[in-house]
Amino acid sequence: MNSFNPERKITIIGIGNTLYQDEGVGVHILPLLEEKFRNDSMVEIIEGSTDGMRLLGPVEDSSHLIIIDAINAGKEGGAIITLIGEDIPAYYGVKMSIHQLGFQEVLFAAKLRERYPKHIVMFGMQPTSLELGIELSQVNAGRLQQLADKVEDQVRQWRDAS
Secondary structure, three states: OOOOOOOOOEEEEEEOOOOEHHHHHHHHOHHHHHHHOOOOOOEEEEEEEOOHHHHHHHHHOOOEEEEEEEOOOOOOOOOEEEEEHHHOOOOOOOOOOOOHHHHHHHHHHHHHOOOOOOEEEEEEEOOOOOOOEOOOOHHHHHOHHHHHHHHHHHHHHHHHOO
16 A cells, blocks of 8 residues: 555655855755655755754645755765655764754654654765865765656656555
8 A cells, every 4th residue: 555645745854054065965956856756746945054953844734745955974975865754864873964863853742743654765975075165075066967757757756655
């Protein structure tokens, strides 16, 4: 039995700090996603920046949630990382992102309140540089489209399952 209701929005939240180069990947990708989904009223795109607990409402209101962030998985800079469901650290565990503590608290609170999304995927990119700067590093900027394509593929998978 499929749990995707085509009447239900898919929420995409891009988080990150755009003052530290590749830490801002989740925000820098949003214009590409807005273009991909510009005619799709059932995809909601939210710039979460470093909003932390202010994202609890959108997380709890989602049945299908995609989070995009810089992820430090100890891989080569620009590597794309996909975490699904319970693989996403919800509170305890390894700190995968520079500002993850704030978002970990959001996921933990949603679980405590029994309003955790049924379907949740986190896409990220290994930072190449976390130096002060408002642009992505050349390596990560060059892979932004590939990351956007992965997000689009995930949305399509959820839709095709309905």
